[in-house]
Amino acid sequence: MDPVLRKGGPGGKPPWLKVRLEDWAEFRRTEEVVLTHGLHTVCHSARCPNIGECWSRGTATLMLLGNTCTRTCGFCAVKSGVPRAFDPHEPHRVAEAVKALGLRFAVLTSVARDDLPDGGAWVFAESIREIRRLCPGVGVEVLIPDLRGKDEHLDLVFDARPDVLNHNIETVRRLQRRVRPSAAYGRSLRVLARAAERGLVAKSGLMLGLGETGDEVRETLGDLRAAGVRIVTIGQYLRPDEDHLPMERYASPEEFEELRDYARVLGFDHVESGPLVRSSYHAERAVAPA
Numbered sequence: 549m550d551p552v553l554r555k556g557g558p559g560g561k562p563p564w565l566k567v568r569l570e571d572w573a574e575f576r577r578t579e580e581v582v583l584t585h586g587l588h589t590v591c592h593s594a595r596c597p598n599i600g601e602c603w604s605r606g607t608a609t610l611m612l613l614g615n616t617c618t619r620t621c622g623f624c625a626v627k628s629g630v631p632r633a634f635d636p637h638e639p640h641r642v643a644e645a646v647k648a649l650g651l652r653f654a655v656l657t658s659v660a661r662d663d664l665p666d667g668g669a670w671v672f673a674e675s676i677r678e679i680r681r682l683c684p685g686v687g688v689e690v691l692i693p694d695l696r697g698k699d700e701h702l703d704l705v706f707d708a709r710p711d712v713l714n715h716n717i718e719t720v721r722r723l724q725r726r727v728r729p730s731a732a733y734g735r736s737l738r739v740l741a742r743a744a745e746r747g748l749v750a751k752s753g754l755m756l757g758l759g760e761t762g763d764e765v766r767e768t769l770g771d772l773r774a775a776g777v778r779i780v781t782i783g784q785y786l787r788p789d790e791d792h793l794p795m796e797r798y799a800s801p802e803e804f805e806e807l808r809d810y811a812r813v814l815g816f817d818h819v820e821s822g823p824l825v826r827s828s829y830h831a832e833r834a835v836a837p838a
């Protein structure tokens with residue numbers, strides 16, 4: 549049976565969602581590197597609650613291809629619209645930023661760019677290659693959009709051999725259309741299965757609090773595992789503002805623990821499950837067992 553559901557409400561956020569800024573000087577240094585290289589981060593654009601912790605540790609998730617997304621997912625704080633032309637030199641700036649930040653493990657993501665013929669696949673692939681060239685020994689995780697499920701575009705990224713290929717399923721099958729209208733549950737599973745078939749470490753993630761049931765979450769975890777996914781993240785959906793999907797409930801820390809145990813039994817190599825978990829949260833420690 550599902551644990552008791554806690555409603556968000558006038559009492560504000562529960563205590564387990566309190567975050568802190570750990571090191572202001574390091575935070576500013578991270579910010580400066582990002583800005584001087586003319587880059588965007590999902591940390592900032594998606595209003596991630598962990599930005600204080602991650603940036604204070606000198607880690608950030610760089611967002612390729614600008615900060616304007618061609619899709620209108622109901623949960624995401626990144627702005628939608630018509631993006632600018634992409635910059636073919638961005639992969640080099642990304643690698644320079646990874647070097648300047650002194651990262652041992654870099655996480656790259658992007659907005660969806662359905663306006664580009666390859667969906668932005670080349671920029672992902674070239675960024676991986678540039679990081680390999682400029683920062684030997686640095687691990688690379690890419691969190692990709694579905695690239696409309698086109699094998700030739702997915703293979704452009706897969707051929708660059710990222711250490712981790714991440715693609716989020718975001719929510720359970722029933723809620724896909726409401727939560728991310730331009731994507732599809734089956735398509736995302738196929739993206740992940742193809743990555744696993746190509747010998748990559750496949751990773752995915754989903755959010756709680758959008759109206760899903762516990763059984764649906766467990767079914768989704770089973771589907772991800774059956775697709776060959778080895779790392780999974782489970783976190784709390786937080787509504788960015790009134791224009792986004794309402795948050796139905798706060799899942800309790802105990803529910804996250806139960807799901808972690810359940811996912812481990814399914815055979816995932818690594819499970820990050822907790823209220824503040826995001827797909828790039830502690831990404832480096834997730835990859836070690838995989």
Ligand code: SF4
Nearest residue numbers: 591596598599602828
């Ligand atoms: S969890 Fe990921 S997106 Fe959030 S601040 Fe950390 S690195 Fe950035």
